[in-house]
Amino acid sequence: MITLASDFGSPYPAAMRGVVARESDARLVDVTHDLPRQDVRAAAFWLRFVLPEFPPAVHCAVVDPGVGTDRDALVVRAGDHLLVGPDNGSLLPPARALAGDAASPGNRDGDAAPEVFTWRVDDPASSTFHGRDVFAPAAAAVHDHVFADGGDLESLDRLAPADDHVDLTIPEASVGDGGADGEVLVVDDFGNAITNVPGDAVPGTPGRDAPDAVSVNGESVPLVRSFAAVAPGERLVAVGSHGYLECDVNRGRGDEAFGLGPGSSVSFRW
């Protein structure tokens, strides 16, 4: 299986699908092509969220503001998964989740660290669309060599261990007994402002034995188990499906109601 993820919208991903279908018989699954544009950290967050749900696969993930510069192309081995994409840090948080060495909601049992390789890029046909010209062919070649033919990743001619590479760590919140100080990592399509404060920082379980409300940047907001616990249009704090606290509105946009966007500071007190 080869999965494709990007911030390319439409119709550019079709060219990547075509290349993969032409070069490989692998099953092809789109993750999404609507990742936040050129936002490497948001890409890392979302890929870390969704890729651990997949069976072992080659994940071709291209959010690449440095396309056309001399940044490297990477192949990362993470447990039974392989990731292919640009050397800008976006692959590392999902790779750590897949390899099982990070405190990730999508964690697996293993404890190996990801191994990072560079993929040699010959002068490409295009300097603006490496998704089509570099990463899709690399994903197809890596898939067929390792998954279809059972070869060693290391025996691929274009591959070499990476001397160094860009790393990226999703920032951690500061958690204490009475609260946590963090920031908004991403805002999703629904307008939910997802923070980096882990849900288990809150004492107890929302809707059961946790406090009924928390303070968000000084204002009291219901802490609930699900959106439907407050009336439509009302604000709420919940533990999202990624395991983090998020600032939401039932049937509305939390980012607007709370005045929060990616990078905004959020201080919770309970």
Place this chain on the structure above:
Amino acid sequence: MITLASDFGSPYPAAMRGVVARESDARLVDVTHDLPRQDVRAAAFWLRFVLPEFPPAVHCAVVDPGVGTDRDALVVRAGDHLLVGPDNGSLLPPARALAGDAASPGNRDGDAAPEVFTWRVDDPASSTFHGRDVFAPAAAAVHDHVFADGGDLESLDRLAPADDHVDLTIPEASVGDGGADGEVLVVDDFGNAITNVPGDAVPGTPGRDAPDAVSVNGESVPLVRSFAAVAPGERLVAVGSHGYLECDVNRGRGDEAFGLGPGSSVSFRW
């Protein structure tokens, strides 16, 4: 085959795709993930429109404003199809169309009523993303048991006949000899305002022997066979591909030109 439908936009559906691909070898086809947000009736309308085109499959359809409440998870048997989703009525209109007992544009020959079962949900990992944590695994399990292994649906451990369930009926228009009074069910991406007045309420066939114009809420509008029958920017009434009268503009938005939205009353006279 497992189909996926939701109002999740992007990138959440990727997690559902991952779960299904991990749990089952079923062919996976996306229906859409852009159903109108948390609009159960619109979901029922669109699912009833598109699902009858598919071959027998497990259809996992999640528009779920009650996620995290104690609403049940359902499995509905409808002819050779199975539907999996929340107990909020959204599955019933498409199930009746698939089972063949409703006057549906996508009707089949059969005449069986849908059979409704509950799916036992263990305390889920998340109270906000049952698409990933409840319905996708249920769809995979149901598919593999029934479609892959040829087992009886009833022999699934988590399944029990539903004592009761939420039903939903798409409202019917009041049709007379000289006209019909109905409402707008949905507005599509093109801005077409789709009503619940069946096209065959109109005497004759538009563009052939039907009246050249109808009155829509008191104003005369051309009744045509296709958009191209009026000039760009002009209003028209046509029988849409779902079999209902719709209020449209050639290369424009009918909802704006007619001042109509979901739930608006529409009175046609001919």
Place this chain on the structure above:
Amino acid sequence: MITLASDFGSPYPAAMRGVVARESDARLVDVTHDLPRQDVRAAAFWLRFVLPEFPPAVHCAVVDPGVGTDRDALVVRAGDHLLVGPDNGSLLPPARALAGDAASPGNRDGDAAPEVFTWRVDDPASSTFHGRDVFAPAAAAVHDHVFADGGDLESLDRLAPADDHVDLTIPEASVGDGGADGEVLVVDDFGNAITNVPGDAVPGTPGRDAPDAVSVNGESVPLVRSFAAVAPGERLVAVGSHGYLECDVNRGRGDEAFGLGPGSSVSFRW
């Protein structure tokens, strides 16, 4: 393999996927369903850009402002590919690229001209959704006859050589030694204004031995190899992945910064 492309957005393409999955065992790949609405020339441009990346397939491509009129349905043979869609010219530029007789970025080695056939349409169920009622079934039938069963395209009952058909040629720029006069063909999702001036009209290679800047409608703009060569928010001209000059902004919208839209005249001087 059957590919699907349209301007239908969501959820209408689901009905096409259902029909194809019901009528054929072919692998199904979506190209895009967000082609510019009812813009035949833009469809031709994008299809010419992406379809040549695919392996031999039946490409069902429906951008069809004339739906419901008596325009023909076409099947076009282009090398090892077949295209199915409305007779409005949209299929011809991609067919020439696939057949290999045009100066196309996605050109192949062959030199055959596309062969155009009409597909006989019986009175369809709907006069507004030929994607579902005409073209998807035609694509499935053509695929199974030719690709699955190895039959001759010509032996299909509904097929006849087209006496005539609508052609469409993407306009060519006027290129001289000191510059080129062309127009904007399409604006992509990123806001990049893609012109019809071929990249090789510029002397040398941008970022290497080409001029550092060009004049765009009288204003000097950096000519670069990649977006990252200018600061965020700055304008640039680059050779896009389709081989044409495009007017862009690094991490911004070129169409707005340059005041350009589809059809706008663009005069480059170097």
